[in-house]
Amino acid sequence: MTAYLDHASTTPLRPEALEAYASAAALTGNPSSLHSSGRRARAAVEESREALAAAVGARPSEVVWTSGGTEADNLALKGLYWARRAADPRRRRVLVGAAEHHAVLDVAQWLAEHEGADVRLVPVDAVGRTDLDALREALADGGDEVALVSLMWANNEVGTVQPVAEAAELAHAAGVPLHTDAVQAVGHLPVDVAAAGVDALSLSAHKFGGPVGAGALVLRRGTPLVPLLHGGGQELGARSGTLDAPAARATAAALTAAVTAMPEESARVAALRDRLVAGLLACADGVVLRGDPVLGPAHRLPGNAHVTVAGCEGDSLLYLLDAAGVECSTGSACQAGVPRPSHVLLAAGLDEREAAGALRFSLGWSSTGADVDAALAAVGPAVERARRASAPARGSRGRRRPPAAPVAGTVAS
Incomplete structure (x- = not known):
C-alpha cells in the first residue's frame, strides 16, 4: 500500500471532475461553431466559466481559460509587461517575490534577457513571507518605471500564506497592477479576487482535483494585456485556440466541490x-x-x-x-x-x-x-x-x- x-505536486482527480469530463468528452462540438453541437459545447464552456468565477469571487467575463498555471503565469507577466511598456516605455521594472515558483521567476528572467526588463527580487523573512516594507520601498524607488508586481498567494514549498491584499493595496497606491500565482491556494484557502484587489490571478486545475493541463487566468476587467497566442481570437482575443469544453467542465466541477x-x-x-x-x-x-x-x-x-x-x-x-x-x-x-x-x-x-x-x-x-x-x-x-x-x-x-x-x-x- x-x-x-x-x-x-498534483492531487488525485475528484469523482465529480471525472464524471464531468467523461460526459462532456462523449459529445462532439467546437465551442466556436454555430451549429447545434457547437452551441452545446459553448454552453458547457460558459457554464463552467460562471462556476469558476463564482468560486473565486470574480466576474465570468474575467476568466481566461489556459492550459494550466504555467501558461497563466506567462500570460500574466509577459502580457502585463508588454501592455504597460507600450503605454509608457519607462515601465520596465518588474517586482517579484524572492520565493516565487519558477513559473514566475523564469518568466521574469526571460523578460530581463529578451525584453529589457529590470527585474528586482523582493525579499522574504525567515518563514518565507514577503517583506511589505521592502515592497513599499521598491515601489517608491521605481517611481513611474514599475510595470507590475507578482506575488504568490501561498508558497508551494513551505506553505506560507502571503500578504496579497496588503501588497495589492501598496501596488495600486503606486499605480501598478499586481498579479498573484494562486495555484497552491485556490481550492484550499478562501480566495476572493475582488476582495483581495488583485488584477490578475493564476490557477491550475490539477492542484484541487481537476485534470492536468487545465487552468485559468482571472484578469480584472479593464486590465490591459497583450496576448501570447494569436489565431482565432478566442477568449476575447486574450488567448486564441480551440476551447477544451471537457477540461472546462471538469475544472469547474472540481473547484465547486473543493470550495463547497x-x-x-x-x-x-x-x-x-x-x-x-x-x-x-x-x-x-x-x-x-x-x-x-x-x-x-x-x-x-x-x-x-x-x-x-x-x-x-x-x-x-x-x-x-x-x-x-x-x-x-x-x-x-x-x-x-x-x-x-x-x-x-x-x-x-x-x-x-x-x-x-x-x-x-x-x-x-x-x-x-x-x-x-x-x-x-x-x-x-x-x-x-x-x-x-x-x-x-x-x-x-x-x-x-x-x-x-x-x-x-x-x-x-
Whole structure:
C-alpha cells in the first residue's frame, strides 16, 4: 500500500471532475461553431466559466481559460509587461517575490534577457513571507518605471500564506497592477479576487482535483494585456485556440466541490497535518519545521508540512521513503532531480547545508490517517539510514554552490 503525501505536486482527480469530463468528452462540438453541437459545447464552456468565477469571487467575463498555471503565469507577466511598456516605455521594472515558483521567476528572467526588463527580487523573512516594507520601498524607488508586481498567494514549498491584499493595496497606491500565482491556494484557502484587489490571478486545475493541463487566468476587467497566442481570437482575443469544453467542465466541477467542502475538509486535513508535524519533530533529532510555525489557515496551507533534517540529503530521504511506500517530495516537482538547494529556503536565510535536508509532505482531499501513520513509521528509520550513508560523503567533500540568481537584481530588505 502506498501513502501518497505529495498533493502539492498534483492531487488525485475528484469523482465529480471525472464524471464531468467523461460526459462532456462523449459529445462532439467546437465551442466556436454555430451549429447545434457547437452551441452545446459553448454552453458547457460558459457554464463552467460562471462556476469558476463564482468560486473565486470574480466576474465570468474575467476568466481566461489556459492550459494550466504555467501558461497563466506567462500570460500574466509577459502580457502585463508588454501592455504597460507600450503605454509608457519607462515601465520596465518588474517586482517579484524572492520565493516565487519558477513559473514566475523564469518568466521574469526571460523578460530581463529578451525584453529589457529590470527585474528586482523582493525579499522574504525567515518563514518565507514577503517583506511589505521592502515592497513599499521598491515601489517608491521605481517611481513611474514599475510595470507590475507578482506575488504568490501561498508558497508551494513551505506553505506560507502571503500578504496579497496588503501588497495589492501598496501596488495600486503606486499605480501598478499586481498579479498573484494562486495555484497552491485556490481550492484550499478562501480566495476572493475582488476582495483581495488583485488584477490578475493564476490557477491550475490539477492542484484541487481537476485534470492536468487545465487552468485559468482571472484578469480584472479593464486590465490591459497583450496576448501570447494569436489565431482565432478566442477568449476575447486574450488567448486564441480551440476551447477544451471537457477540461472546462471538469475544472469547474472540481473547484465547486473543493470550495463547497472547504470548511470541513480544511479542518480535517489540517488536523492530519498537525499530527504529522508533531510526529516528524519527535521522530529524530535535527528535524525542524520550515515556513510559518503558526499552523492556521491565515498563515499556512492546511495540508503543508515542510521540514529540514540535519545531516541528511533530501533526495536520499525521498528515495528511502519511496522504497518504504511513502511518497513525498523535496520541494517543487518542477525542479525535481535538479541537484541544488531550494531557492525558497535560501531566500528565507538558510545556508546550503540546512536547505539540503528538505522534505515536503503535502496532504489533500483523499488523505487519511493511515497515510500519516505510514509516514511517521517510515521517517525515523529513513533518517537513521540516510545519516549513516551521508556521513563519509560529508567528511570528504563540500556541497556544490548553487547557480547564480535567476534575475537581475535584489531589493534590499
